[in-house]
Amino acid sequence: xxxxxxLEMEEVGIGLKKFLEKALPGLxxxxxxxxxxxxxxxxxxxxxxxxxxxxAFLENLGKKQRTFGERVFKKTKxxxxxxxxxxxxxxxxxxxxxxxxEEAKTKPRKLKDLEVLGIFExxxxxxxxxxxTEEKKPLERRDILRMLGFKD
Amino acid sequence: MTTITITxxxxxxGKTTMAANLALSLKKLGKRVLVVDGDLNMANLTLLFxxxxxxxxxxxxxxxxxxxxxxxxxxxxxxxxxxxxxLREYDLSTLRExxxxxxxxxxxxxxxxxxGADETTLAAIKASDDVILVLExxxxxxxxxxxxKRISERDxxxxxxxxxxxxxxxxxxxxxxxxxxxxxxxxxxxxPFSENIAxxxxxxxxxxxxxxxxxxxEASYFxxxxxxxxxxxxxxxxxxxxxxxxxxxxxx
Ligand SMILES: Nc1ncnc2c1ncn2[C@@H]1O[C@H](COP(=O)(O)OP(=O)(O)OP(=O)(O)O)[C@@H](O)[C@H]1O
Ligand SMILES: [Mg+2]
Numbered sequence: 193x194x195x196x197x198x199l200e201m202e203e204v205g206i207g208l209k210k211f212l213e214k215a216l217p218g219l220x221x222x223x224x225x226x227x228x229x230x231x232x233x234x235x236x237x238x239x240x241x242x243x244x245x246x247x248a249f250l251e252n253l254g255k256k257q258r259t260f261g262e263r264v265f266k267k268t269k270x271x272x273x274x275x276x277x278x279x280x281x282x283x284x285x286x287x288x289x290x291x292x293x294e295e296a297k298t299k300p301r302k303l304k305d306l307e308v309l310g311i312f313e314x315x316x317x318x319x320x321x322x323x324x325t326e327e328k329k330p331l332e333r334r335d336i337l338r339m340l341g342f343k344d
Numbered sequence: 345m346t347t348i349t350i351t352x353x354x355x356x357x358g359k360t361t362m363a364a365n366l367a368l369s370l371k372k373l374g375k376r377v378l379v380v381d382g383d384l385n386m387a388n389l390t391l392l393f394x395x396x397x398x399x400x401x402x403x404x405x406x407x408x409x410x411x412x413x414x415x416x417x418x419x420x421x422x423x424x425x426x427x428x429x430x431l432r433e434y435d436l437s438t439l440r441e442x443x444x445x446x447x448x449x450x451x452x453x454x455x456x457x458x459x460g461a462d463e464t465t466l467a468a469i470k471a472s473d474d475v476i477l478v479l480e481x482x483x484x485x486x487x488x489x490x491x492x493k494r495i496s497e498r499d500x501x502x503x504x505x506x507x508x509x510x511x512x513x514x515x516x517x518x519x520x521x522x523x524x525x526x527x528x529x530x531x532x533x534x535x536p537f538s539e540n541i542a543x544x545x546x547x548x549x550x551x552x553x554x555x556x557x558x559x560x561x562e563a564s565y566f567x568x569x570x571x572x573x574x575x576x577x578x579x580x581x582x583x584x585x586x587x588x589x590x591x592x593x594x595x596x
Binding site for chain 1: 483486487490521522525526528
């Protein structure tokens with residue numbers, strides 16, 4: 193689903209929506225975050241495909257473009273409810289995002305890995321529920337012994 | 345007086361580490377304690393207590409060439425029966441009898457056993473009253489421990505429970521609960537994987553953890569086990585700064 197090669201940052205200039213459509217046909221969702229850095233407003237965009245982060249990039253957007261971007265992602269039908277949200281990011285998070293950005297170019301990441309960042313509130317809850325049901329199922333003695341190959 | 349053998353089936357789970365530190369903890373509780381290197385072919389406990397140069401060892405006693413009392417050495421302030429580092433023939437059939445000769449001298453005799461379920465391990469179990477299983481959080485370790493429990497009970501030994509060692513808190517690890525259900529035994533203590541413990545067997549001689557870091561978090565796990573086994577508690581000697589200061593000031 194992802195196009196080969198690097199995503200060209202300059203392309204953001206043609207408008208976020210257009211850019212995303214061009215770069216990622218068949219896109220199922222994305223999230224954008226804005227935060228203020230010393231250099232001014234920056235946006236982080238995470239592209240997800242069925243919950244798997246496929247790409248992340250960070251862009252310097254002027255004030256105009258930023259509001260434009262926000263408008264765009266609010267309008268985009270593909271965005272899952274509750275996924276797109278604005279958060280203010282701490283320095284650590286920004287650092288993490290930057291690392292993620294570098295990595296995401298080559299390595300798709302699981303949504304789970306982002307849990308700690310407190311981004312995907314809705315999905316996070318779902319994951320937690322899954323985990324709990326997974327853990328809360330104690331095995332019977334007989335089952336464990338069988339699993340290990342004991343007859344009785 | 346109780347003789348306890350530490351065993352696991354699986355190799356490398358931490359039997360020797362446990363035998364040494366449990367014995368040292370019991371000693372700290374004021375008990376008369378002996379620790380025996382029952383892993384005669386691979387005498388790691390002997391190395392841990394720095395007794396690899398002992399002129400006579402457990403094998404001499406087993407072969408009737410020395411008295412068992414004469415192969416007791418003192419290391420780190422505790423009595424130890426070392427085995428030889430060299431490969432040697434020995435008569436295992438006398439192990440139980442030899443150990444029983446020392447019963448009146450001690451409150452606890454802790455025997456370290458070999459991995460596997462071969463004759464050396466079986467002899468160590470036979471020589472004991474009680475058994476403690478040391479597991480690491482893996483499927484293989486659990487399967488082996490179940491077998492060792494069966495072997496021990498077949499010999500009429502009381503299996504006190506199990507220790508879960510080297511825990512790294514990973515999702516894929518065998519949980520203490522599942523292990524307890526499968527073994528039908530109580531968990532005596534959980535011990536995390538720790539660099540301080542791993543350091544024990546570093547190449548340069550390092551004393552057992554209880555000697556090196558007696559007040560560490562890791563030491564507290566072994567002390568807890570010693571408390572459970574002896575039914576006695578370590579005195580809370582924690583004084584705060586003010587108490588220490590006042591004590592020094594008034595010299596009481
Ligand atoms: N909780 C722990 N954390 C980290 N390392 C540990 C821990 N327990 C034991 N070890 C290390 O694991 C290694 C094996 O431990 P040990 O020799 O006590 O196991 P063992 O069961 O006696 O092995 P064997 O079956 O060979 O006799 C040693 O290097 C020891 O320092
Ligand atoms: Mg050992």
